[in-house]
Amino acid sequence: MFIDIPSELEAALTDLSLPPWELNGPFLAHSTMERYRTELTASPRFEETAATMRHSLTREGGGYAVLRLGNLAKALGTDDDRFLQLVTGIAAEMAIPFSPFPRWPLWKDIGVKIDKDPGKSSGTGYNAFHMDMVNGTLPPDYTTLLCVRPDPLGGGTSILSDAHAAVARLSEDSRALLAESAYHYGTFFDLFGVGEEYKPFPILDGSDPGEGFVRFTAKMLEKSQLGPAYADAARELAEELVRGQVTLMLQPGDYLIVNQRRFLHGREALHSGQEAVPVSDRRLLLQLFLRTRAGDGSAA
Numbered sequence: 465m466f467i468d469i470p471s472e473l474e475a476a477l478t479d480l481s482l483p484p485w486e487l488n489g490p491f492l493a494h495s496t497m498e499r500y501r502t503e504l505t506a507s508p509r510f511e512e513t514a515a516t517m518r519h520s521l522t523r524e525g526g527g528y529a530v531l532r533l534g535n536l537a538k539a540l541g542t543d544d545d546r547f548l549q550l551v552t553g554i555a556a557e558m559a560i561p562f563s564p565f566p567r568w569p570l571w572k573d574i575g576v577k578i579d580k581d582p583g584k585s586s587g588t589g590y591n592a593f594h595m596d597m598v599n600g601t602l603p604p605d606y607t608t609l610l611c612v613r614p615d616p617l618g619g620g621t622s623i624l625s626d627a628h629a630a631v632a633r634l635s636e637d638s639r640a641l642l643a644e645s646a647y648h649y650g651t652f653f654d655l656f657g658v659g660e661e662y663k664p665f666p667i668l669d670g671s672d673p674g675e676g677f678v679r680f681t682a683k684m685l686e687k688s689q690l691g692p693a694y695a696d697a698a699r700e701l702a703e704e705l706v707r708g709q710v711t712l713m714l715q716p717g718d719y720l721i722v723n724q725r726r727f728l729h730g731r732e733a734l735h736s737g738q739e740a741v742p743v744s745d746r747r748l749l750l751q752l753f754l755r756t757r758a759g760d761g762s763a764a
């Protein structure tokens with residue numbers, strides 16, 4: 465699931481200068497995607513690398529990939545617009561980059577805030593298995609995380625789990641409970657491109673792996689009031705996700721892409737002692753969401 469960039473491609477990308485992107489509403493503009501694509505596909509071995517990425521994300525049993533862009537990050541600097549433009553161009557080979565948050569930039573900072581709810585995005589605690597925007601009728605097809613800096617104290621391991629494999633290990637009774645519209649989580653306002661608020665929702669909608677979502681966040685076990693039988697079934701699913709989890713520590717320049725129709729994700733707690741780490745040295749990820757192109761069967 466780790467994809468290295470061939471050295472000749474790395475060299476070509478280091479010299480490539482893509483123009484700033486433009487947005488069309490929440491989505492990366494079509495003209496930007498065309499321009500990036502033209503420049504990138506002219507680089508040696510780009511297309512085979514993009515194909516490898518697409519295959520790892522959509523094949524049966526697959527659903528996530530880590531592109532190792534550390535050398536590029538080092539050569540260009542992660543503060544340089546050129547680096548983010550390249551990563552945006554690479555992401556656009558998978559699906560359409562977009563920002564569901566109207567007031568925020570395309571890439572959203574996930575830093576470390578010691579006063580925040582520890583289990584949330586930029587908190588310091590365990591961020592339990594979830595899909596992003598679980599309570600929208602149309603969650604992003606892909607969620608992606610670009611590592612600028614890992615936790616200097618060594619925590620914050622990423623966790624990933626095959627959602628359909630976890631569901632398949634549950635009893636039929638539990639699966640029947642998960643298929644009822646008995647679940648809810650969080651608030652929903654001012655979001656673009658992810659449909660309407662979905663409340664309550666079923667966790668399972670009967671679709672095949674890679675098509676529908678396993679619409680789940682283990683955070684609902686603590687944060688939402690659920691009927692006891694429904695909560696038990698959700699807890700079993702959360703346990704199976706942990707049983708099947710893979711863990712990986714993102715390095716600077718690693719780009720994690722998760723197919724939300726196949727895998728759920730989360731994060732282990734950061735190491736204790738974050739108060740003593742200057743904000744500018746703390747773990748920093750950048751997040752970008754992707755929407756599959758209409759008629760593109762590659763998510764299936």
Ligand SMILES: O=C(O)CCC(=O)C(=O)O
Pocket residue numbers: 574584585586591596609620622729730731749
């Ligand atoms: O901190 C992480 O590694 C994951 C964060 C996350 O999943 C999120 O913000 O949605």
Ligand SMILES: [Fe+2]
Pocket residue numbers: 594595596607729
């Ligand atoms: Fe997330």
